[in-house]
Amino acid sequence: MDDIFGIPAPLLFGQLLLGLINGAFYALLSLGLAVIFGMLNVINFAHGAQFMMGAFVAWMLLEYAGLNYWWALILAPLLVGLFGVLLERTMIARLYKLDHLYGLLLTFGLGLIIEGIFRNQYGSSGLPYRIPPQLSGAWDLGFMFMPIYRGWVVIVAAVMCLATWLVIEKTKIGSYLRASTENAALVQAFGINVPRLMTLTYGAGVALAAFAGVLAAPIYSVNPQMGSNLIIIVFAVVVIGGMGSILGSVITGFGLGIIEGLTKVFYPEASSTVIFVVMAIVLLARPAGLFGRA
């Protein structure tokens, strides 16, 4: 097999794929955060916990109800999204009139509580979740073996990001969302029920996190910390992409996953910090983020 830049090709492509997969999760999660922030002006610190809940609900559906991966892919986002709707109605909605910081503190606290409850119930060692039989195995691409499930994750995440973007940019409800991001009071004065729109948006953002959690369940072990490990990086992604920019968060998510993967090949020592280095540089050069409007 050939070398590329003195690196064996399978190693390079392997890390690239790994980067792409991480990037898929960064993109899905930062997309949900961006949608929520754009509409509600709340930085949803419970996002990691909601991602974890998606994975756990998938595991529970299988364990207690015998419902497989494909059911989980639909039901877990619905159930966790519904839970998000409940949180928004009972707690988060009360904070819109106050400073950003309160929403951040509340969701941060909620995230910790949710994580704690799952740790109490299920321990922190992690539960196995099997790759569905239809997606197990690997393709021989000639230059490397590609596990089918990993390819699936990248494709589904990309499709989901595209679908979300289409809903926001091309539909009526998307135009309500964009307009509310600019001037919610006026949108409401046209007769649109903005509070309900906010509830739905939060629910959708949370459902997106749970969807990512289901995708993640067969790759990472299902454990209560799986969200908080990921979410720190996702916040860096959001800062780099620009808070509230939909397309920016998707591109940045995939891009940073790849950068991280390549760093693992060329300079492994920096692989866990490279994203934060990028964040620092971007913040110095463009404080509003790569795609943010200042």
Place this chain on the structure above:
Amino acid sequence: MSDAMLKIQKLEAWYGESHVLHGVDIEIAEGEVVTLLGRNGAGKTSTLRAIMGLVGRRAGSISFEGTELIGLRSDLIARKGIGYCPEERGIFASLDVTENLMLPPTLRPGGLEVAEIHTLFPNLKERARSPGTKLSGGEQQMLAIGRILRTGAKLLLLDEPSEGLAPVIVQQIGRTIRELKTRGFTVLLVEQNFRFAQTVADRHYVMEHGRVMDMVPNAELTSSLDRLNEYLSV
């Protein structure tokens, strides 16, 4: 005028701690065009915002077709059939002209067709795919008025549609308001451009310091100028 479409009594309004309306009384019959005149800071915008439920707190009574609006949320107020065109026009940058035009939902049957709005404001058709805020000031004003004509709202609240526009555009907007009157719309128009107000309105309310000081039928406007001078900067 016991059959007033809009009857505002002792309306008071606050932004946080600041008390900006101190008892506003206004009545408008169906089909009338009525202006609110007054100097900067008199409370004209605040009156419209208070009708729409866009102030911090309000008290008194705003009765629209017999329904009390005080206490209703602004989307429910709009749903009664009121269209609002704000002073800053409120065109959305992330929406193109057509999306801006189609944004307000239909409140009642009987609104203008998009084709009719395009006949009133041909520029909106030509620029359909431009981002809303890439339009000229005049075109943005046309869009801000046009989009509330679609909804079936019978009462239109227009806040200084002539502000900062070239004379020919002001004339076009004047023609539009007269056209709307013949179509049966009721209009409450905030104006500082006194000459413009004179060409479109049936009556004028004069505001100062958050109160209505006077009411003048349009025919008497010129002869009342001396009296109104103290309230207006003519």
